[in-house]
Amino acid sequence: MLQKIRIHLADDHQILIDGIRTLLHSIPNFEVVGFSLNGDSIFNEVIDNKTDILILDINMPKKDGIEVIKEFAEKGFPCKIIILSSYDDLRIIKEVMKLGSSGYLTKKCAGENIVEAIQAVSRGEEYFCKSVREKIFNTVTKDNVKLIKNEPAIHSILTDRELEIITLISLEYSGKEISDQLFISMNTVETHRKNIMKKLDAKNSISLVKYAIKNKLIKS
Numbered sequence: 001m002l003q004k005i006r007i008h009l010a011d012d013h014q015i016l017i018d019g020i021r022t023l024l025h026s027i028p029n030f031e032v033v034g035f036s037l038n039g040d041s042i043f044n045e046v047i048d049n050k051t052d053i054l055i056l057d058i059n060m061p062k063k064d065g066i067e068v069i070k071e072f073a074e075k076g077f078p079c080k081i082i083i084l085s086s087y088d089d090l091r092i093i094k095e096v097m098k099l100g101s102s103g104y105l106t107k108k109c110a111g112e113n114i115v116e117a118i119q120a121v122s123r124g125e126e127y128f129c130k131s132v133r134e135k136i137f138n139t140v141t142k143d144n145v146k147l148i149k150n151e152p153a154i155h156s157i158l159t160d161r162e163l164e165i166i167t168l169i170s171l172e173y174s175g176k177e178i179s180d181q182l183f184i185s186m187n188t189v190e191t192h193r194k195n196i197m198k199k200l201d202a203k204n205s206i207s208l209v210k211y212a213i214k215n216k217l218i219k220s
Contacts, residue, residue: 002029005122008046009035010068011057011084016107020055020114027115039063043071043078051079053118056101058085058092066092069099080121084110088132090139097183103127126184130160137164140181141171156215157199163217165192169205170212 007030009017017035024030033049036042039060046054058065069081082103083096093104102121105113109129120127128136156163168178175193179186202208212218 004029004031005118006031006033006050006052007118008033008042008049008051008054008079010037010039010042010054010060010065011035012037012059012061020110023111023114024118030115030118037061039065039068042068043075047078053121054079054081055084055114055118056081058083058087058096066096066099069096069101073100082114082117082121082127084114088135090136093128093132093136094183097126104132105129106131126188128183133161133164136182140168158196162192162196162199165189166196166208166212167217169193170209170218 007024009020009032011017011020014037017037021032021035024032033051034045036045040062042054042056042063045051056065056068060068063071065083065085072078072081077100080102081096081100082105083093083101084105084107085092086107088106096104103117103126105117105127106129109131113129117127117129158166164182165178168181173181175186175189178184178189182189196202196208200207200211202211209218
C-alpha cells in the first residue's frame with residue numbers, strides 16, 4: 001500500500017479549497033487532512049493533523065501567508081510548504097523561498113501543476129510552476145547579451161530546469177550564484193548538475209559549454 005501524503009489546505013476561499021480537495025482526493029496516495037480559512041491557527045492545525053505538506057495562500061485573514069511562514073521558521077517546520085498565490089511578484093517569491101517554502105504555484109496553473117508540485121516537494125525537491133520558473137530565469141538572464149532567447153534546444157534530452165541550469169553554468173555562474181538567483185538550494189543545483197553530466201556523458205564544464213553552444217542556448 002502506498003504511504004499517504006497528508007495535505008492541509010489554507011486559503012480564504014472555500015470554493016477554491018473544495019475544488020483542490022476534490023482534485024487531490026482523486027490521487028490514491030494523497031489525503032487532505034484539514035483546511036484553514038484564515039492564518040491564525042494553521043501552525044497548531046498542521047501539527048494536530050500530522051500534516052506532510054501545507055498548501056498556503058499569501059492573502060489570508062488575521063495572519064497572512066508570509067506571517068505564517070515566519071511563524072513556522074521560528075517554531076520549527078512541522079511540514080513542508082507550497083505557496084499557491086495569485087501573485088507572481090519576484091520579491092514575494094524570493095522572500096517566501098528564503099523563509100523556507102519548498103514550492104511556489106500561481107493559481108492560474110494550479111490545476112495542471114499542483115499534483116506534480118506535491119509529489120516533487122514530498123521527495124525533497126523545490127518546485128515552481130512553469131510561468132514562475134520562466135519569469136525567474138528571464139530576470140536572471142535578461143541583461144546577458146550572450147544568451148539566445150526564444151530558441152529552445154531541439155530534441156533536447158534535458159528537462160526545462162536542466163536547460164536553465166546548463167545555460168547558467170555555461171555563462172559562468174557558480175553553484176552558489178545559481179542557487180541564489182533561481183531560489184533553489186545548493187543541493188538541488190548539484191543534483192541537477194550531476195543529472196546533466198550523466199545524461200550528456202559529459203566529463204567537465206567545457207563539455208557543458210559545448211552542448212549549450214551547439215544547441216543554441218548561448219552564443220559562442
